[in-house]
Amino acid sequence: GNSVTQMEGPVTLSEEAFLTINCMYTATGYPSLFWYVQYPGEGLQLLLKATKADDKGSNKGFEATYRKETTSFHLEKGSVQVSDSAVYFCALSGLGSGNTGKLIFGQGTTLQVKP
Amino acid sequence: EPEVTQTPSHQVTQMGQEVILRCVPISNHLYFYWYRQILGQKVEFLVSFYNNEISEKSEIFDDQFSVERPDGSNFTLKIRSTKLEDSAMYFCASTRQARTFFGQGTRLTVV
Numbered sequence: 001g002n003s004v005t006q007m008e009g010p011v012t013l014s015e016e017a018f019l020t021i022n023c024m025y026t027a028t029g030y031p032s033l034f035w036y037v038q039y040p041g042e043g044l045q046l047l048l049k050a051t052k053a054d055d056k057g058s059n060k061g062f063e064a065t066y067r068k069e070t071t072s073f074h075l076e077k078g079s080v081q082v083s084d085s086a087v088y089f090c091a092l093s094g095l096g097s098g099n100t101g102k103l104i105f106g107q108g109t110t111l112q113v114k115p
Numbered sequence: 116e117p118e119v120t121q122t123p124s125h126q127v128t129q130m131g132q133e134v135i136l137r138c139v140p141i142s143n144h145l146y147f148y149w150y151r152q153i154l155g156q157k158v159e160f161l162v163s164f165y166n167n168e169i170s171e172k173s174e175i176f177d178d179q180f181s182v183e184r185p186d187g188s189n190f191t192l193k194i195r196s197t198k199l200e201d202s203a204m205y206f207c208a209s210t211r212q213a214r215t216f217f218g219q220g221t222r223l224t225v226v
Contacts, residue, residue, distance in 0.1 A: 044217040100171040101210045105158040
């Protein structure tokens with residue numbers, strides 16, 4: 001079936017370190033891919049997205065490239081800040097006919113950035 | 116930026132009781148959803164709603180669950196007879212032009 005698998009957390013980094021959070025997907029069609037972020041006490045917010053192979057989504061210094069050949073959508077940031085501490089969710093949608101726009105999420109990865 | 120609003124933020128209920136979780140989606144959005152997240156687990160799709168009817172539902176969304184859009188603004192999730200395993204964070208979402216906005220969630224605790 002269709003699914004998303006993220007790297008296990010929590011991830012603890014020092015400020016200005018490089019961040020990678022791995023995301024792999026399984027899908028029968030050609031999904032759109034997303035990264036959502038959940039700050040403490042808040043709802044899910046769209047961080048970035050990519051809708052077709054080789055697209056790169058970017059926002060707030062975060063990037064992710066839709067890799068169809070490796071079925072991956074890894075999230076990266078060159079220099080993290082304490083304010084990036086949150087839970088990050090990889091997700092896909094847009095599968096099949098009658099697409100209702102539902103999202104299939106990974107399990108989430110907690111990022112903690114220390115000063 | 117427009118927001119999806121959910122109330123209450125936290126609800127505690129006794130096992131077997133009915134609960135209604137409320138959401139106000141963004142006004143010009145067309146698709147509405149409920150998701151849930153059991154503590155420490157992934158966010159799971161429950162149901163999508165379009166044109167005043169359910170368009171898709173997951174296996175989780177059994178006969179104990181129902182959704183309604185009673186007026187032009189509210190979108191509710193009802194659980195008829197809550198179980199301990201219904202304890203979770205419930206997120207409402209709405210979509211327009213392939214962009215999904217989520218509410219802050221309602222934490223439901225069944226005791």
